[in-house]
Amino acid sequence: MAETDTLPAIATRREEATGFFQKLVSKGLGWARKNSLYQYPFVTACCGIEYMSLASARYDIARFGAEVPRFSPRQADLLLVVGTINCKQAPILQRIYEQMADPKWVMAYGVCASSGGFYDNYATVQGIDRIIPVDVYVPGCPPRPEQVLDGLMLLQKKIQEQEHKLIDRLPAAELARGR
Amino acid sequence: MSKAVTAALKEKFPDAVQEVYEGVGGDDCAFVKKDAVAEVCRFLKEDPAMAFNMAPYVTAVDYLGQEPRFEVVYNLVSTRLNHRVRLRVKVPESDLEVPTVTHLWRGADWFERYCFDMYGIRFLGHPDMRRLFMYDEFVGHPLRKDYPLKGRQPLTAERNFRDLYRGPGPSGRD
Ligand code: SF4
Numbered sequence: 492m493a494e495t496d497t498l499p500a501i502a503t504r505r506e507e508a509t510g511f512f513q514k515l516v517s518k519g520l521g522w523a524r525k526n527s528l529y530q531y532p533f534v535t536a537c538c539g540i541e542y543m544s545l546a547s548a549r550y551d552i553a554r555f556g557a558e559v560p561r562f563s564p565r566q567a568d569l570l571l572v573v574g575t576i577n578c579k580q581a582p583i584l585q586r587i588y589e590q591m592a593d594p595k596w597v598m599a600y601g602v603c604a605s606s607g608g609f610y611d612n613y614a615t616v617q618g619i620d621r622i623i624p625v626d627v628y629v630p631g632c633p634p635r636p637e638q639v640l641d642g643l644m645l646l647q648k649k650i651q652e653q654e655h656k657l658i659d660r661l662p663a664a665e666l667a668r669g670r
Numbered sequence: 671m672s673k674a675v676t677a678a679l680k681e682k683f684p685d686a687v688q689e690v691y692e693g694v695g696g697d698d699c700a701f702v703k704k705d706a707v708a709e710v711c712r713f714l715k716e717d718p719a720m721a722f723n724m725a726p727y728v729t730a731v732d733y734l735g736q737e738p739r740f741e742v743v744y745n746l747v748s749t750r751l752n753h754r755v756r757l758r759v760k761v762p763e764s765d766l767e768v769p770t771v772t773h774l775w776r777g778a779d780w781f782e783r784y785c786f787d788m789y790g791i792r793f794l795g796h797p798d799m800r801r802l803f804m805y806d807e808f809v810g811h812p813l814r815k816d817y818p819l820k821g822r823q824p825l826t827a828e829r830n831f832r833d834l835y836r837g838p839g840p841s842g843r844d
Contacts, residue, residue, distance in 0.1 A: 579805045581826050613812040613821050614804070621828040 513656070520655035524568065524594065525647040526556040531567035533587060536574030538601040541633040550636035555643050564590040569646070570623075575603040577614045581622050588623040594655070596626045596646060601633050608632060675720060675755045676700050683710055699756040707744075707759050708769040714746060714755065715774050722746040722755065725771065728781035730761075730789040734815035738762035740791060744771070761791055770796040788813035 532542060546552050546560070561567040564587045576584055588597065599619055602608040605628040607617035619625060626649060629642040676690040676698045686706030693699040702710050714722040727745040740761040747754050761768060770793040772779045782793040783802040790811040793799060801808065805825060810817055 578822060578824050579803075581824065585826055612819060613817065613823075615822075616824070617822075621824075622826055624829075 516657060517653075517655045518651075520657070521651045521653060524655065525650040528555070528557040528569040528596070528643075528646075529559045529561045529567050530557055530569040530571050531562070531564050531587070531591065532560050532571045532573055533584060534571075534573040535576060535580065536603060538573045538603070538633040541636060541639075542571070542573045542600065545636040545639050550640065552640070552643070555640070555647065557643060564588075565592060567591055568595055570595065570597045571600050572597065572604040572619050573600040575608070575610055576616045576619050576622075577610075578616055579614075581616050584619065585622050594653075596650065597623060598627045598629060598642060598646060599625045600629050600639065600642075602630055603632070605630060673698065675714075675753060678717075678719065679710065679714075679755075682713060686710055693756065697754060697756055699758060702757045702759050704759050704761060704765075704768055707742075707757065708771060708774075710757065711744070711746075711771045711774050719751075720748065721750045722748045723775075724749055725775040725778045725781070728771070728778050728785065730785040730791055732789060732813065732815045740766070740789060742768055742785060742791060766790060767792045767794050769794050772796055787811065790814065 532539075534542060544550060546558070552558055557569065564570070568591075570588060570591060572584065588595075597619075599605040603610060603615070604619050605625075607615050609632075611617070616622060627642045627646045629639050631638050634642075673692075676687075679687045679700055680690050683702075683706060686703045687700050687710065688703060689701040691699055711722075714720045724747045725744060726747055727743075729743050731741045731743065733739055733741065738760040740763065742759045742761055744757040744759070745754065746757070759768060768791060770778070770782060772782060772793075773795070779796070779798070780802055782796050783798070783800060785791045786793065786799055787801040787803055788811055800806075804812065807825060808823055810821070812821070
């Protein structure tokens, strides 16, 4: 078969070609994004001690390219909610989440952030998924660093399988408060 | 502990100090009348033989079903003479106003705000009688025994989504 024979076929199946190209771009972007997660540690309670262990030399979260804590939500990709979130703090957390630029992911670190933990009382939010969307839940009180690394690898897998675009615009309604 | 402090209290305020006893672990304790508490505290702080220069803990208790229902507990320490005393003040539910001791010990400020936040006991003369922990929108006083255990009052609208394990929606999920 001559090479020219295939050319018109591609031209008529233009959508398929763009789809193929987009998939390639998506894969590449996913690979880049999953290996350079800048985190915003929202540390409120005792899990923070374990977070320090995770971030420092022994467990070394840098192996997964997530070693840069950014203390501004505008520069972060991954929101780590580390610790108990009570009702008074819920609006703050929500605001931090809304300030993060897309694409963004959220990890609930420890049972308190995932489900309220044993604080089933008048003050504690029963899981941060009630106020912001969550990608990965890491159980444990506090979770061992291995567990968090496992959660991080799950998140990386999730990111790799998501669809990424070069220019990604969410509809304005999605960004509005209160959803 | 020596009985010197409680004995002196009983002698100085025969009416205001109602009952003197030795608590668990040998602490000196005294029941004090509500209206006299500021006066008794001033004596404890300023008398050189007492010299209680610190109020490390002021708290409240809710004895639901008893009359009077509430109690404010003052734990006082003298770092100079190394002795302690505990004052207990009965507060009926119908009259939740207790004189403040913040003018004697600045550190009692947040403890009194805590008592107001958690039990609704008001301290007369306190410079800044606001809630300490809970937000201003919160209704009620959460450490009262008749406040519902899971009486959450969310500040933001909670997301409504189906949850496999915890059931639907925020309202029915607890
Ligand atoms: S999960 Fe356990 S260690 Fe972590 S914040 Fe809650 S109580 Fe503390």
